[in-house]
Amino acid sequence: MSAYQNLIAGQWAPSATGRTFENRNPADVDDLVGTFPESSADDVAAAVVAARAAQPAWAAMPAPKRGDVLYRAANLLEARADAVAREMTREEGKTLPEAKGEVGRAINILRYYGGEGARLYGRVIPSERDRVFMHTLRTPLGVIGAITPWNFPIAIPAWKSCPALISGNAVVLKPSELAPLCATRLAEILVEAGLPAGVLNVVHGSGEAGSALVAHEQVRAISFTGSEATGSKVADVCGKRRARVQLEMGGKNPTIVLADADLDEAAGIVLNAAFGSTGQRCTATSRAIVERSVADAFSEKLVTKAKAMKVGPGLEAGIDVGPSINAAHADRVVTEVAAAAGAGAQVLAGGTRLTDGALGRGHFVAPTVLGGVTPTMTIAQEEVFGPVAAVLSADDFEHALAIANDVRFGLSATICTRSLSHALQFAQRIEAGLVMVNLPSAGVEYQVAFGGSKASSLGPREQGPEAIDFYTTLKTVYMKY
Numbered sequence: 001m002s003a004y005q006n007l008i009a010g011q012w013a014p015s016a017t018g019r020t021f022e023n024r025n026p027a028d029v030d031d032l033v034g035t036f037p038e039s040s041a042d043d044v045a046a047a048v049v050a051a052r053a054a055q056p057a058w059a060a061m062p063a064p065k066r067g068d069v070l071y072r073a074a075n076l077l078e079a080r081a082d083a084v085a086r087e088m089t090r091e092e093g094k095t096l097p098e099a100k101g102e103v104g105r106a107i108n109i110l111r112y113y114g115g116e117g118a119r120l121y122g123r124v125i126p127s128e129r130d131r132v133f134m135h136t137l138r139t140p141l142g143v144i145g146a147i148t149p150w151n152f153p154i155a156i157p158a159w160k161s162c163p164a165l166i167s168g169n170a171v172v173l174k175p176s177e178l179a180p181l182c183a184t185r186l187a188e189i190l191v192e193a194g195l196p197a198g199v200l201n202v203v204h205g206s207g208e209a210g211s212a213l214v215a216h217e218q219v220r221a222i223s224f225t226g227s228e229a230t231g232s233k234v235a236d237v238c239g240k241r242r243a244r245v246q247l248e249m250g251g252k253n254p255t256i257v258l259a260d261a262d263l264d265e266a267a268g269i270v271l272n273a274a275f276g277s278t279g280q281r282c283t284a285t286s287r288a289i290v291e292r293s294v295a296d297a298f299s300e301k302l303v304t305k306a307k308a309m310k311v312g313p314g315l316e317a318g319i320d321v322g323p324s325i326n327a328a329h330a331d332r333v334v335t336e337v338a339a340a341a342g343a344g345a346q347v348l349a350g351g352t353r354l355t356d357g358a359l360g361r362g363h364f365v366a367p368t369v370l371g372g373v374t375p376t377m378t379i380a381q382e383e384v385f386g387p388v389a390a391v392l393s394a395d396d397f398e399h400a401l402a403i404a405n406d407v408r409f410g411l412s413a414t415i416c417t418r419s420l421s422h423a424l425q426f427a428q429r430i431e432a433g434l435v436m437v438n439l440p441s442a443g444v445e446y447q448v449a450f451g452g453s454k455a456s457s458l459g460p461r462e463q464g465p466e467a468i469d470f471y472t473t474l475k476t477v478y479m480k481y
């Protein structure tokens with residue numbers, strides 16, 4: 001067991017009060033991953049002071065040189081990838097191959113934004129006046145607050161911090177208290193790679209620290225990924241104090257399966273998107289909307305595949321589905337499944353917690369398939385964030401599209417079809433920020449824009465070159481010569 005600390009002004013230190021919280025392995029509650037500082041507004045304030053002090057010199061460094069720091073960090077993380085992946089599985093529960101994939105993504109993000117240091121382009125714009133030269137410069141905002149969730153414990157801290165840092169900002173990162181270790185590793189690596197003291201600060205803790213960060217007058221922007229309820233509060237506070245805000249929240253992502261699709265492949269796509277990462281992805285598929293003529297055949301294939309999945313501790317070889325993040329969450333998932341059954345859905349697979357033998361020490365839920373779900377049921381409208389796929393049937397493409405769009409959320413959406421016409425119509429008419437054709441709704445790439453529509457997201461996109469827009473502001477320069 002280890003006692004981890006906050007990173008403030010280049011120093012690792014406990015919280016001002018000395019309070020701590022524990023983090024335990026969701027696959028085995030007897031396994032204590034570590035203790036972490038339970039930070040208060042005082043710790044956040046100290047981190048903001050450090051960030052403000054460090055930011056001007058960091059911004060003055062040539063951007064490609066800032067990029068060198070990220071490149072070195074990528075190499076360090078690559079050298080430690082296996083160890084960090086194991087720690088991720090211990091703190092978050094996802095399977096080791098999933099954790100390795102995520103660490104690989106963080107390495108790519110570090111390199112990609114390292115490269116952006118040489119590409120922080122402005123524009124040259126023709127003036128209507130004689131001998132006036134106009135151009136735009138990208139300038140950093142100052143201090144950025146990043147609040148990250150537990151389900152991607154290194155990739156999301158990386159994809160918020162890296163574009164913020166390469167743009168010349170300083171960052172105060174508040175990782176989720178449910179998976180705080182990987183963010184700590186990322187910070188250690190950036191420090192080792194030569195990031196100057198105070199440019200990245202990590203403040204551990206829960207809502208108290210998060211709220212203080214969001215409310216801090218000197219934090220110019222907040223990038224938040226997490227629940228819709230918390231995101232709404234973040235937006236309210238940032239709106240009042242005119243801070244820039246970027247929110248990534250829930251999804252109720254559909255996979256439409258048309259009758260012309262390869263049903264076996266479609267079932268595999270839904271299986272991957274619904275049960276991968278234990279369904280704990282905002283991009284997970286939670287609704288399979290299937291053309292009625294093939295609904296039974298599709299359900300049968302999905303149920304067979306779901307029942308064959310091996311549930312267990314993610315560090316063990318051959319495991320397909322790890323635990324839910326904690327007991328309360330696992331309980332909530334089975335409660336919502338039971339409510340759906342009460343409302344008329346059929347539980348075709350799973351639906352229960354798994355507690356036999358060693359599984360009893362963790363928070364395991366069987367991969368669950370619900371049949372006979374109708375669009376107005378709560379299970380078809382609200383995010384579950386667990387290994388639950390609801391199968392709905394639709395008359396045809398138009399009906400499926402209408403059902404797909406009839407939810408508050410609009411993050412990711414998939415269609416399985418051989419029809420180019422339906423695929424292109426889907427891309428144009430689906431209310432979602434991420435559109436997939438014959439691919440799982442989850443599993444995004446770092447070099448393209450990420451984000452949703454409707455209640456899923458607010459503000460500019462994350463990832464890809466567009467991520468820089470959130471972390472910079474334009475200066476327009478007019479010069480008479």
Ligand code: UN1
Nearest residue numbers: 248281282283442443444
């Ligand atoms: C993915 O599907 O690869 O919190 C990423 C989430 C999203 C990231 C999903 N912000 O689940």
